[in-house]
Amino acid sequence: MQNNRNLNKEIEEGNHFKNMASFKVILFLLLSFVITIETNAQSKMGIAVLDFKAGVGVNQSDVDGMSAMLITYLFDTKRFTIVERTQVNKVISEQGFQRTSLTNQQMVRVGEILNVQKIVVGDVNIINGQYNVDTRILDVQTASIEATAGETWTQGTLYRSTIQKLSQTLVSKIKFPTYAAPSSAPQSMPNAGKVVTLYGYLQVYPTDIGDFSTEPKNVIDGINRTAGYGFNDWRLPTNEELEAMQANIKEIGGMQSGLYMVVGLSYSNRAHVRLVTTGKPIVEKEAEQKRIAEENERIAAENRRRAEEQAVAERQRAAERAEAERQRQEEQRRIAEERRIAEERRKAEERKKLEPGVIINGVTWAAFNVGSRGTFVNNPEDYGNYYSWEEAKTACPEGWRLPTEDEFCKLDNVLCKKQGFYRYEIENKWGKRNGVNGVPFGIGDNTIFLPAAGYFNIYRSGVNYFGEYACYWTSTERPFFNGRDAYALDCRLDLTEFRVLGAEKTDRMSVRCVKK
Secondary structure (H helix, E strand, O other): HHHHHHHHHHHHHHHHHHHHHHHHHHHHHHHHHHHHHHHHHHHOOOEEEOOOOOOOOOOOOHHHHHHHHHHHHHHHHOEEEOOOOHHHHHHHHHHHHHHHOOOOOHHHHHHHHHOOOOEEEEEEEEEEEEEEEEEEEOOOOOOOEEEEEEEEOOOOOOOHHHHHHHHHHHHHHHOOOOOOOOOOOOOOOOOOOOEEEEEOOEEEOOOOOEEOOOOHHHHHHHHHHOOOHOOOOOOOOOHHHHHHOOOOOOOOOOOOOOOEEEOOOOOOOOEEEOOOOOOOHHHHHHHHHHHHHHHHHHHHHHHHHHHHHHHHHHHHHHHHHHHHHHHHEEEEHHHHHHHHHHHHHHHHHHHHOOOOOEEEEEEEEEEEEEEEOEEEEEOOOOOOOOOOOHOOOOOHHHHHHHHOHHHHHHOOOOOEOOOOOOOOEEEEEOOOOOOOEEEEEEOOOOOOEEOOOOOOOOOOOOOEOOOOEEEEEEEEEEOOOOOOEEEEEEOOOOOEEEEEEEEOOOOOOOOOOOOO
């Protein structure tokens, strides 16, 4: 009896342990199911698609159909919890907003009421026969445009596949929150939960980040944006890097059984993802960036210092050049002033010498033409004023008079050769004085210069033949034409001889005087 009781007790205890084991299995499966549901629920993003806005050449009904297609394709990705359009329009109406002209702030308000993370809006236009759809993703939390996408197709063609492509582009650009999978590494692994460096260059992420059928770019980007475990360039491993990880399972904290994803391959089923990097830790990068920035600033400061030194040197050189130029100009002015004074002195001495007149063949000639009535000009080459014959008779300064025809004729130191009636010819000998054309008469110091001032003729306006004719009145009347004419010296640059001939008394010519 005692033995039976012991046996029954052992059976009861065995059943008890069996029941406990079954209960633990059931509890584990239940917890796994709950965790899976929770993870799936957390991984889905709340989103609302607003009615697209009809633009140029597009009906609103067509646009509504496009936004409905987009909702369908977004829902098929199983990554979103999408709010019904009727619910969206109800909130817009309750807030008193206009569906076709919502501002960013109004869209954010709608998203907050609907409790979604993202808002999708779009515009449709027909330009040059082509549909153009431009969509934007608005982040409700930051109230900023997170991403944009657009597609174009020819008017009249089917566009369902284009809308599907647009949805794929949008999904690839949306920033999904990341959820790190719990580590499957046994607790006995010494480096579990730590970044391990293999072979001195390959850093391995502490855990798998999940199972995926395609490369989880958004998840990886999220990890890198937050500088997971101190690095911001995590990526999928290559085949060689995966082999190195599998050869060092214990060192990297363990790996799951099954297929792991590597870069550059596609997968028909889901694969585990463990990330690697060969880059530097973000701390080292920041230190390197800081060092580079400091070095750049040092170089910039050095360049600024050199530029300032060059600028100072250039200003100094410019000042020296300016001073040299000032001194040069000052020297030129000094030399010019000395020359001017010397020239004035020379002219004054020459005038003093010439003022008494020049004796040629017993006749004392003035060395200057008559300027204003009763005065001589300053220089022998100055033209002076122009006078009619009647004015010329009284134009000479006191002690001087108008020369006769014979006195002009004798200027050449030879007797004039008479031709016809009271016409004389003398030898042509044109010259220059201080750049002025004229006729010199006399020998050596006893020389006068008659400048070619031209003359006024009543039949022509203004002065004629500047620099070509030297015309001077004599005091001798011509005994013809009832006293209309008087004799004058006529020297022309285009003739080989000079003449003393008759001219109408109304002509206006230069006056050269002789001593009374």
